Amino acid sequence: MLRSRPLWRLTAAERQVWDAYPSGAWVDLRIGDAARDDPAEGAAWGPERTVRAELVTALLLGARPAKPGQVAGLRLAGARITGMLDLSDATITSKLHLLNCHLPGTVSLTDATTKGMRFRGCDIHRIRAARATVDGLFELDSCTVHSGVRLDNAHVTGQLRLARARLMAPGMAEPGPGGRPGSDNHKASESYMEDARRPFAEAERQERGWDQNHWALWAGGLTVDGGAFCRDVQTVGGLRLIGARFNSGLYLQRAVIKGTGAHSVYADHLQATSVECSAGFTAEGTVRLRGARVTGVLSFDQATLSAEGRALHLSHMQVDELILTPASVQGEVNLGYSRVGVLLDHPSAYPGHVHLNGFAYESLRGDARLADRLSWVGRDPGGYRPQPYEHLAAWYRRIGHEQEARRVLLAKQRARRATTGLAGRLAGLLLDLIVGYGYRPWLAGVWFAVLLAAGTAVFATHPPSQVGLDERRVFHPFPYTLDLLVPVSVFELRGAWEPVGWTQWLANVLIASGWILATALIAGGTRLLRPSTP
Known part of the structure; x- marks a missing residue:
């Protein structure tokens, strides 16, 4: 018991705590002045507001039992x-x-x-x-x-x-x-x-x-x-x-x-x-x-x-x-x-x-x-990290926004291009310009129309010479340019007429462009039809 220990001498404040514990009653040592009751200034509080920690410990460990019919507890305000x-x-x-x-x-x-x-x-x-x-x-x-x-x-x-x-x-x-x-x-x-x-x-x-x-x-x-x-x-x-x-x-x-x-x-x-x-x-x-x-x-x-x-x-x-x-x-x-x-x-x-x-x-x-x-x-x-692009594209596709998904995948290819060597960057740039890596196949149609119009205008003013004069033929610049652009001759005009002068270079460019466009369209179509991995 406490009376057999040095704590038997209780101050007035401690006596209040001792007496209130068995019933769990509050002990309020505050004086009602907000500044003087501020606990940050508690070091200046005197013995009238001081309670030893040993007393609190002793009470919580059972130094005093609860009053019959009541719940013991230590409730204390304004104490040091x-x-x-x-x-x-x-x-x-x-x-x-x-x-x-x-x-x-x-x-x-x-x-x-x-x-x-x-x-x-x-x-x-x-x-x-x-x-x-x-x-x-x-x-x-x-x-x-x-x-x-x-x-x-x-x-x-x-x-x-x-x-x-x-x-x-x-x-x-x-x-x-x-x-x-x-x-x-x-x-x-x-x-x-x-x-x-x-x-x-x-x-x-x-x-x-x-x-x-x-x-x-x-x-x-x-x-x-x-x-x-x-x-x-x-x-x-x-x-x-x-x-x-x-x-x-x-x-x-x-x-x-x-x-x-x-x-x-x-x-x-x-x-x-x-x-x-x-x-x-x-x-x-x-x-x-x-x-x-x-x-x-x-x-x-x-x-x-x-x-x-x-x-x-x-x-x-x-x-x-x-x-x-x-x-x-x-x-x-x-x-x-x-x-x-x-x-x-x-x-x-x-x-x-x-x-x-x-x-x-x-x-x-x-x-x-x-x-x-x-x-x-x-x-x-x-x-460059491919997974964030793929996952964002899959989400757009899942909610039915196919066009946005294609734009994300196009951005992915453009970001990847920066990580490749010079040859890869050039090939990627060409594929991007022609068909947008397959996600913009309509670009090939634009390029085809531009080349067809340019070739038609040039050959209309600088017609080629006829190969073989055993029969007389009438030259038409539009089907002739179209025959040059298509990789496999359809109208058989490519062998019947021979470009002259500098137009020979134009004809070669049109033939090469036709092959490039066809290859890009095949590659783009393959990418477009292949299921994307989320």
């Missing part, structure tokens, strides 16, 4: 809780609810099993809850946490709430007066356990290749059953969510994530029913969700993304609907080898390089024109 609140490995059956409190020490829930834990509007040095199980709500709404939150491999059966919270990575805490991080008073309040565990944390960090000093929220393997509501959260440091599961969605609308390393969000293999990085979501550093699985909507609508190099890494994902209509993107976007049911986007919203090789989608939505899509599939930093 000194020391380290260490509940590691504990099994806690009562709820903890702290409102506008100042906690200059670490809150440790490592490997604990607890009921709902609520910290609202509090100023906290650090929270460690690795492998914890919270049966109910875990809330940090409007809190400021100066040295990061650890929730790796934790399990929250209710909601995780971080709305309007301010999280800073370890080592990124802002200096402040009194007991705030960076001050002498704050350092003195830290438990020796923090120093004892630091070498082990450092060794683990080096072994895994991760620097925890860059992460405001370290939550790999976290499972949240009831939805993670992180709207308006602000961080100095990134969110590490590798392998996290959000069974009722992750909501980051209007969040501002300022990564201090290369990434602002690192969430490979994340699983969620929906992810909302929208409505003003801002990220400085790469947002990476490689291999994520989202059974609903993944939205970046009106988001602002910026990073050196890759701003958005969404490769190898499976998403039912991807909304990619950000307000601004500075950096590359990687969608390679992902599978998306519906893509709602406008390519001009992310004008930089786009990795699309292996990207597959069932439907495209948005007001993008064909020209926008052609620019989109041609922006791979690695150069």
Whole structure:
């Protein structure tokens, strides 16, 4: 019992907490002055508002039983809780609810099993809850946490709430007066356990290749059953969510994530029913969700993304609907080898390089024109990739837009031509000019008509001489030019008349052009009739 320990001397504030716990009643130590009740200034609060962490720990671990017919719980507002609140490995059956409190020490829930834990509007040095199980709500709404939150491999059966919270990575805490991080008073309040565990944390960090000093929220393997509501959260440091599961969605609308390393969000293999990085979501550093699985909507609508190099890494994902209509993107976007049911986007919203090789989608939505899509599939930093063109053409053909599909495949051939040698480029250019690689066969008819008209006009004014004078024949320039253009003589006029002077060159050009047009038409017809591979 507490009376046999040094805690038997309770202050007036602590006595209120001690007496209220069995019934779960609130203890409010606030004075009603907004400035003086600000938990950021809690280091200046006197003993009338100070409660030792040892007392809170003792009560939550069963120092006092519940009153008959009532539910015990610790509900405390406006208090400065000194020391380290260490509940590691504990099994806690009562709820903890702290409102506008100042906690200059670490809150440790490592490997604990607890009921709902609520910290609202509090100023906290650090929270460690690795492998914890919270049966109910875990809330940090409007809190400021100066040295990061650890929730790796934790399990929250209710909601995780971080709305309007301010999280800073370890080592990124802002200096402040009194007991705030960076001050002498704050350092003195830290438990020796923090120093004892630091070498082990450092060794683990080096072994895994991760620097925890860059992460405001370290939550790999976290499972949240009831939805993670992180709207308006602000961080100095990134969110590490590798392998996290959000069974009722992750909501980051209007969040501002300022990564201090290369990434602002690192969430490979994340699983969620929906992810909302929208409505003003801002990220400085790469947002990476490689291999994520989202059974609903993944939205970046009106988001602002910026990073050196890759701003958005969404490769190898499976998403039912991807909304990619950000307000601004500075950096590359990687969608390679992902599978998306519906893509709602406008390519001009992310004008930089786009990795699309292996990207597959069932439907495209948005007001993008064909020209926008052609620019989109041609922006791979690695150069020409055939698959994005083929898949876009297959989609146009699937919805009945055959003409657009042909234009996409024509653009594909033109992009491929730039990757060939000189001979290949010349042959490709000729095939493009004559029949548009087979996707514009009408061009051959245009060339044929132009050559036929030119030949007819020339031979009408410079008629050839007749071969053999045993019979008198009348020369007609139109059928004669047509006979020259057709690879196999139809009217037998080619052998009956001999061009004279410079018209001999014209006749040879017409004969060669006829063969070229015929060959191009055969090649184009073969390409046109061959089934396209999606």
